[in-house]
Amino acid sequence: MDYAIWKAAKIAFIVAVALGFGFLILPLIVIIPLSFNAEPYFTFTEGMLRFDGEAYSLRWYRSIIENPEWRTAIGNSFLIGVCATFIATVLGTLAALGLNHPMCPMRDAISALLISPMVTPVIIVAVGVFFFYSSLGLGQTHLGLILAHAMLGAPFVVITVTATLAGFDRTLLRAAASLGASPLTAFRRVQLPIISPGVFTGALFAFAASFDEVVIVLFLGGVDQRTIPRQMWSGIREEISPTILAIATLLIVFAILVLVAVELLQRSSKAAQAQK
Amino acid sequence: MASTRSQNQEPSRLVPIGLALPLVAFVLVTFVIPLGTMVVQSAYDPQVAQALPKTLDLLRDWNDSALPSSDVFETIASELISSREDRSIGKVATRVNRIKSGSRSVFAKTARRLERVEDTDLKTAMIEIDDRWEDIELWRAIRSAGQKFTARHYLRSVDLEPAQDGGIQQVSEDQRIYNTLYFRTVYVSLAVTVLCFLIGYPIAYAIASVSDSWAKILLVIVLVPFWTSLLVRTTSWLVLLQNQGVVNDVLVWIGLVSDDSRLALVHNMTGTLIAMTHVLLPFMILPLYAVMRSIPPDYMRAAASLGANPIEGFVKVYFPQSLPGVSAGCLLVFILSLGYYITPALVGGTKGQLISNMIAYHIQTSLNWGLAAAISVILLIGVFVCYFIFDRWVGIDKLKLG
Numbered sequence: 001m002d003y004a005i006w007k008a009a010k011i012a013f014i015v016a017v018a019l020g021f022g023f024l025i026l027p028l029i030v031i032i033p034l035s036f037n038a039e040p041y042f043t044f045t046e047g048m049l050r051f052d053g054e055a056y057s058l059r060w061y062r063s064i065i066e067n068p069e070w071r072t073a074i075g076n077s078f079l080i081g082v083c084a085t086f087i088a089t090v091l092g093t094l095a096a097l098g099l100n101h102p103m104c105p106m107r108d109a110i111s112a113l114l115i116s117p118m119v120t121p122v123i124i125v126a127v128g129v130f131f132f133y134s135s136l137g138l139g140q141t142h143l144g145l146i147l148a149h150a151m152l153g154a155p156f157v158v159i160t161v162t163a164t165l166a167g168f169d170r171t172l173l174r175a176a177a178s179l180g181a182s183p184l185t186a187f188r189r190v191q192l193p194i195i196s197p198g199v200f201t202g203a204l205f206a207f208a209a210s211f212d213e214v215v216i217v218l219f220l221g222g223v224d225q226r227t228i229p230r231q232m233w234s235g236i237r238e239e240i241s242p243t244i245l246a247i248a249t250l251l252i253v254f255a256i257l258v259l260v261a262v263e264l265l266q267r268s269s270k271a272a273q274a275q276k
Numbered sequence: 277m278a279s280t281r282s283q284n285q286e287p288s289r290l291v292p293i294g295l296a297l298p299l300v301a302f303v304l305v306t307f308v309i310p311l312g313t314m315v316v317q318s319a320y321d322p323q324v325a326q327a328l329p330k331t332l333d334l335l336r337d338w339n340d341s342a343l344p345s346s347d348v349f350e351t352i353a354s355e356l357i358s359s360r361e362d363r364s365i366g367k368v369a370t371r372v373n374r375i376k377s378g379s380r381s382v383f384a385k386t387a388r389r390l391e392r393v394e395d396t397d398l399k400t401a402m403i404e405i406d407d408r409w410e411d412i413e414l415w416r417a418i419r420s421a422g423q424k425f426t427a428r429h430y431l432r433s434v435d436l437e438p439a440q441d442g443g444i445q446q447v448s449e450d451q452r453i454y455n456t457l458y459f460r461t462v463y464v465s466l467a468v469t470v471l472c473f474l475i476g477y478p479i480a481y482a483i484a485s486v487s488d489s490w491a492k493i494l495l496v497i498v499l500v501p502f503w504t505s506l507l508v509r510t511t512s513w514l515v516l517l518q519n520q521g522v523v524n525d526v527l528v529w530i531g532l533v534s535d536d537s538r539l540a541l542v543h544n545m546t547g548t549l550i551a552m553t554h555v556l557l558p559f560m561i562l563p564l565y566a567v568m569r570s571i572p573p574d575y576m577r578a579a580a581s582l583g584a585n586p587i588e589g590f591v592k593v594y595f596p597q598s599l600p601g602v603s604a605g606c607l608l609v610f611i612l613s614l615g616y617y618i619t620p621a622l623v624g625g626t627k628g629q630l631i632s633n634m635i636a637y638h639i640q641t642s643l644n645w646g647l648a649a650a651i652s653v654i655l656l657i658g659v660f661v662c663y664f665i666f667d668r669w670v671g672i673d674k675l676k677l678g
Contacts, residue, residue, distance in 0.1 A: 006586065017482040020475045024557060025497045027512040028504060030522055034515065042515045043525050091299040098295030105289055110296055117307045121615020121659060123632040127652045128310030130639060131317050151306040154299055212505045215617055219639055232507040236514060236622055245515065248508040255503035259496070 028252055035060055035245035042242065060246035070247070072224075073231035080142060080227060081210040084149035088206040091150075092157025093199050097191075099158070100165040111158070118155035122215050125152070130219040140222030148216045153206025160205065164198030164269055197269030201262055208258055311656075318429050318649035323367045324421040327359040328352060332422035335415070344415055349399040352418075353390050360387040368421075374644070375428075376417035382408050429650035454634065454651070461630040464548060464620075465613035471553045472560040472609045473602065480564035480601070484571070495565075502558035510619050513551040517541035517623070543625030551623045556612055560605035567601030600670060607666045611659055631655060 038057040039045050047055025064070045095114055099107055117125060129148045130139075138144030168191065176186035192199075214229040221230060228247065235244045325332060331352040338344050359365040365383050373380040386405050393401045402409045420438070431437055431444060435452040439445040446452065483494045501509060516522045519538050527533040541547060571594065579589035617632035624630075631651060638648035 013478060013482075017478045020479045021494070021497050023475065023554065024479075024501050027509065027516055027554065028501060031512045031515060034522075041520070042518065043520055043522050087302075091302055095296045095299035098292040098297075101292035101295065103289045104292035104296070110300060113308075114296075114299055114303055117303065119611075119663070120311075121611070121632070121655065123615050123617045123635055124311070124314075124652045124656050124659075125307065127635060127639060127648055128307075128312075128314040131645065131649070132310035132313040135313070147306050151303060154303070158299070208503065212507070214507060215636075218636070229505060229507040232505075232511065233618070233622075236507075236511060240514075244511055248505075248511050251505045251508045252500070255500060255505070255508075259499050259503050 031245050032249050032252065035242065035249040037242055037245075040242055042240075042245075060242045063241075063243045064246055064250075067243070069226070070231060070243070073226050073228045076142070076225060077211055077227040077229075080145050080149055080225075081207050083142075083146040084153055084210045085203050085207040087146070087150035088153035089157050089199060089203040092154040092202060092206070093161050093195075095154075096158045096161035096165060097187075100162060100168075102170070114158050115155045117151050122152070122213070126215040126219045129216055133220055139220055140225060142225055144220050145217060145225055145227075148220065149210035149213055150206075152213060152216075153209045156205035156209060157199070157202030160202035161195055161198045164195045168194055197265045201265045201269075204258055204262055204265070211254075314649045315653055317645055318653050319425055319427065319646075321371070321426050321429075321646055322424045323364065324371050324418070325424045327364045327368045328355045328418070328422060331355055332419065335419045335422070338415070338419070340412065340416055340419070343410065343412060346397070346399040349402055349409075353386075353398045353402060356383060356387040357390055360384070360391075370643075371421045372414075372417050375421055376413055379408060379414055379417065382406050382414065426646075429646040430654075432647055433650040433654055454631070457629070457631045457634055458654075461614060461632075464545075464552070464628075464630060465610050467549060468552045468556060468613045469560075469606050469610045471549065472557050473606060475553070476557055476560035476564060476605065477598075477602070480561045480568055483561075483565050484568035485573075498558050498561050498565075501554070502562070506555060506618055509555050510551055510622050513547065513554065514542060514623055517547055517550065542623050543628070545624070545628045547623035547625070548620045548628035548630075551619045552613060552616060555619055556609045559608045559612060563604040563608065564598065564601040567604075568598055571597045603666065603670045607662065607670075611662050614659060614662075615655065 033048065033056075034042060034044070036056040036058065037045065037048065038055050038059065045055055095110075098104055099111055099114075104110070125148075129144075133139060133144045133148065138147070172190050172194075173183075173186050176190045177183070181189065211227075212229060214227070214233055217225065217227050217230045218233065221227070226234075228251070232244055232247060235241065235247075331348060334348045334351055335344065338348065356365065359368060365387055369380045369383040372383070386402055386409070389405045390398075390402070393405075408414055428438065432447070433454050435447050435455050436444050437447050479494075479498070483491050483498070486494065518524075519540070521542075523541060524533065524538045527539065528535050533539060541550070575593050575597070576589050579593045580586070584592065615632055616630060617636060620628050620630045621633050621636070624633075632655070635648050635651050635655070638644045638651070
């Protein structure tokens with residue numbers, strides 16, 4: 001009797017967990033085939049369910065390439081993302097090195113300040129950015145968005161680089177110095193290779209944060225600064241067409257690539273620490 | 277040798293400061309000062325004071341029971357003309373209009389016609405142009421719009437306004453929207469937090485209790501949505517939940533719902549709750565999993581060997597140890613929900629809007645930036661209070677994502 005109850009409870013638990021995983025992943029899986037729909041519908045047509053080749057087409061992917069607005073949006077997303085990531089990565093790595101230096105004063109206060117853009121709701125950041133950047137003439141410019149996105153991305157770099165530095169043995173630097181290396185050489189040849197997986201992981205996080213950010217773009221950007229998520233936003237609000245699903249599918253593929261890259265970087269980070 | 281060692285072992289504090297300084301300066305300029313600007317904007321509004329300085333000087337001595345003297349009319353006439361020239365008159369009109377609605381058109385109209393008036397009696401001339409200049413309320417509105425520092429936005433953001441007698445009163449019933457929205461935002465955030473916990477806890481438990489290679493595969497299912505653009509996830513819910521969407525189609529096909537009574541799952545509160553739960557679920561699962569991974573399975577076995585049944589063992593032994601993860605996950609989900617904007621705006625319809633949607637509305641549509649700033653400051657304080665409580669109870673350093 002008891003055994004039957006536990007068996008039932010266990011099955012119920014497994015079913016609940018399976019439903020939870022389904023809830024997480026199915027919404028993303030379902031829209032992938034829908035993006036190949038030959039008809040402008042958002043549900044499976046009978047032809048699609050019969051796996052009729054005629055019911056599938058690449059027309060929505062073609063419409064991304066043919067539409068100059070989408071082309072501009074893709075260009076903007078990469079331009080803003082790459083520039084913001086560069087600033088965030090350089091400043092974030094330097095700051096992480098400073099914060100993890102044994103002589104760093106006020107470490108907790110400085111970390112709290114540097115992390116704060118990440119933990120403040122983005123709508124509030126966007127309001128402040130909108131007021132201040134507009135008053136500087138940075139409204140409706142690429143530069144304004146690059147600076148704002150770099151500010152949002154830098155905390156990720158600080159955190160990931162700090163995590164790799166936690167396992168870094170500072171005696172290596174002293175060893176390099178005793179062999180005659182200048183501090184800069186010791187950093188470049190000894191410390192940087194060890195922390196580089198953390199730097200790249202942080203850069204990926206920062207790029208993803210910029211690539212996905214839409215509230216600041218909505219407030220601060222103009223027509224010429226439209227990014228992919230901004231273009232999706234108006235696509236959903238104005239005339240929702242299956243082109244959105246094609247873009248969404250491409251972004252899911254992009255997310256999987258980022259995930260794989262992060263995993264590989266973490267492995268090489270572990271390998272580097274094990275080697276040491 | 278000795279000198280080299282002392283240099284390397286006790287480097288000056290300037291090195292770490294110099295390394296951290298660029299980002300500190302960058303964050304100050306790109307983040308801290310903007311937030312400061314927002315706070316200033318919520319309480320400081322000098323536009324009318326700058327456009328009509330002399331008029332406001334004279335109005336300070338006005339006893340506000342009778343119309344101001346013709347001096348005042350002459351002064352405001354010349355200031356209106358010059359503010360029409362430097363185009364600040366629109367802002368003056370908007371600002372006064374927020375205090376006394378229906379008075380926007382008075383200013384541009386009067387200024388335009390005044391330029392052609394050659395009469396020396398400007399008081400009569402202005403009243404002839406627009407008889408609203410005879411209304412004492414309009415003058416009171418101008419005087420109160422002329423204050424540089426104002427609590428008006430904060431009052432308005434909690435459905436209050438300055439009363440005629442100098443006190444504070446609730447705004448008329450049809451204009452009370454903000455308090456309802458704060459409550460709705462807190463309610464939705466709590467509901468999403470509870471939903472994420474109920475769905476996320478078993479998932480995290482499952483990942484933590486299977487073998488390493490299975491855990492990797494299951495983690496991917498959590499991480500793919502986590503890394504996928506927010507807009508993509510919101511779009512997919514919009515597509516799935518709509519009237520002719522996949523979810524309704526499946527329900528009709530199974531026979532749970534008849535074709536002519538398809539469920540309204542989107543553009544309402546249901547849509548907001550479903551989509552927000554999905555978007556925020558990884559923020560619950562990842563901190564939970566990070567904590568559960570470190571709970572040794574021996575404890576549960578010990579509890580079982582001491583005669584506890586699995587449920588007792590779970591409630592008394594396992595669950596208390598997972599509490600740091602529970603509180604971290606709940607804090608993250610709750611705080612992220614408080615400030616959520618995109619998802620409710622796209623799938624929420626009018627019934628599923630939260631306080632952030634009001635901030636965006638005032639920034640983009642009504643252009644009432646002071647009010648947008650005041651609501652943002654209130655939201656920011658709310659978020660700070662949550663962090664503070666969390667830090668006191670749990671310790672903010674316990675917060676990690678895996």
